[in-house]
Amino acid sequence: MKSSAPTIRDVAAAAQVSTATVSKYINGAQRFSPKVEAALDEAIAALGYRSNPLAKSMITGRTNTIGLSVLDINNPHFSSILKGANRVAHEQEYSVLLVDTEETPSRERRTLEDLSRRVDGMIVFSRMREHEMGWMAGIDKPLVFFGSLNELAIPTVASDDHGGAFMLAQHLRMLGHKRIAYLGFSRSRRDEERLGGIRECLDAAGIELTVHDGENPSMVEGERLCSGVVLGPQRPDAVICYNDLMALGFMKECANLGLSIPRDLSVVGFDNIAYGKYVTPALTTVDLQSERMGATAMTKLLAVIRGEQVERLTKVAPQxxxxASTQARKG
Structure with a gap:
């Protein structure tokens, strides 16, 4: 019959100290003389004692767990962010508790408030507009937000979406494209930044931009929008998609409609997800450094938890x- 696991009382008896002394020692609440600590270490090792994380959290008020809220874990962009955040958390002996709000703003507040009660701090993605997020500043846990905020005093980590969008538009402009369309997703605050970068570049060249708004940032939506974009009277010679997922769906439907990319039109996206490298033609995109963003956000949050001062906004440069999904226009 398997013996029961050793308890804090067993450690106290073996080290000839009180259970309170054992508790304070294993939870790091107090230091003792070298002789007492040596006796405690010897007893813990001999008994194979393992502390109870739940009991420890009740004593210290810390869970050593960070909450990460993402919008859609099926999107490889968020998977890469999780990978970067988890790597830094593991190095600092923290765990990551992931929640997926599934692109549903109506459930975000309740999900985040519930999450806050189980973690030491949170890294948050949200589709809410800033004027709807005042309650978030009242959460009594350290927060780091993904994206730019103008008014709320929450530390943030953001990709340079405006700069990345300008790069894509400039690339298409240099290839000689004159009729450019944007497949956007206006529910995202990042859409506004991307659209702003595209317009800044194209307006300077006197190139008009046609905008199509998607209902969600998915391959299915890119596929659904495609026919309305390419079969109309003013077919574009280049299309910028809100993200790579929309671009891949759009490219698939272009092939179904008998169009060749990039011969008939160039297509580009955002995020540099792994799939984009392996489709035919491979997708031109902007790498927003998703994994680096996750690592940067986790590093920043852990600094806040330690009580350190951090910069209000950290921007990650795109590349x-x-x-092969873009080429110069002829004539």
Whole structure:
């Protein structure tokens, strides 16, 4: 019959100290003389004692767990963010508790408030507009937000969406494209930044932009929008998609409609997800450094938890990734 696990009382008896002394020692609440600590270490090792994380959290008020809220874990962009955040958390002996709000703003507040009661701090993605997020500043846990905020005093980590969008538009402009469309997702605050970067570049060249708004940032939506974009009277010669998922769905439907990319039109996206490298033609995109963003956000949050001062906004620079889905226009 398997013996029961050793308890804090067993450690106290073996080390000839009180249970209170054992509790304070294993939870780091107090230091003792070298002789007492040596006796405690010897007893813990001999008995194979393992502390109870739940009991420890009740004593210290800490869970050593960070909450990470993402919008859609099926999107590889968020998977990469989780990977970067989890790596830093593991190095600092923290665990990550992931929640997926599934692109549903109506459930975000309740989900985040519930999450806050189980973690030491949170890293948050949200589709809410800033004027709807005042309650978030009242959560009594350290927070780091993904994206730019103008008024709320919450530390943030953001990609340079405006700069990345400008790069994509400039690339298409240099290839000689004159009729450019944007497949956007206006429910996202990042859409506004991307659209702003595209317009800044194209307006300077006197190139008009046609905008199509998607209902969600998915491959299915890119596929659904495609026919309305390419079969109309003013077919574009280049399409910028809100993200790579929309771009991949759009490219698939272009092939179904008998169009060749990039011969008939160039297509680009955002995020540099792994799939984009392996489709045919490979997708030109902007790498927003998703994994680095996750690592940066986790590093920043852990600094806040330690009581350190951090900069209000940390921006991660994008990188243009050129592949075969774009080519120069002829004539």
């Amino acid at each position: 243009l990734v050129l592949r």
